Amino acid sequence: AQSVTQLDSQVPVFEEAPVELRCNYSSSVSVYLFWYVQYPNQGLQLLLKYLSGSTLVKGINGFEAEFNKSQTSFHLRKPSVHISDTAEYFCAVSEIRGFQKLVFGTGTRLLVSP
Amino acid sequence: AAGVIQSPRHLIKEKRETATLKCYPIPRHDTVYWYQQGPGQDPQFLISFYEKMQSDKGSIPDRFSAQQFSDYHSELNMSSLELGDSALYFCASSFTKANSGNTIYFGEGSWLTVV
Helix, strand or coil, X not given: CCEEECCCCEEEEECCCCEEECCEEECCXXXXXXXXXXXXXXXXXXXXXXXXXXXXXXXXXXXXXXXXXXXXXXXXXXCCCCHHHCEEEEEEEEECCCCCCCEECCCEEEEEEC | CCCCEEECCEEEXXXXXXXXXXXXXXXXXXXXXXXXXXXXXXXXXXXXEECCEEEEECCCCCCEEEEECCCCCEEEEECCCCHHHCEEEEEEEECCCCCCCCCCEECCCEEEEEC
């Protein structure tokens, strides 16, 4: 079984500042890693994913994440945030083999203020 | 591009009633997933179907059932509704291939309120 830990339930940040949202996972098998964003009263949108290869993954809206196998982490970063980035961010994992349902972390609410 | 379509988007039911949610996956996707997201919670996996057969089961109550039809759309049936069933229900779909890293795409969700 897999589990995902997002240590920060809420991250307040000023506009144009950099931000890092932390994600650690636990799994006895190899996994794929994902970040999803959920804007208020909306569905889940895929930001980026790590399947294999380069450990630095670039996604939409200027976000990127780095996979660190030794630390079992997949932290999300953005060098300069906008007000419109205010949303809930979910880290998720799925097994590489078999039917790849997602296991989500508890989410981190990013609050960007002027 | 076509996305995952869910209906209805909003539904209000009374306790002990029955509700049915529908999901139309992205064309050519062969796997459908159902998730439940309670207020302020992360999405919890309920059940999935691959090629119309149940492929995995999560924390789905016995009062709930689901199926995938020949046209690949799926329905989630919820009976004897309880207040605690009030949540956002997501359907998602993917094109499953072994070790391919298929991406799971989510619908906008169906809001169920039980009063």
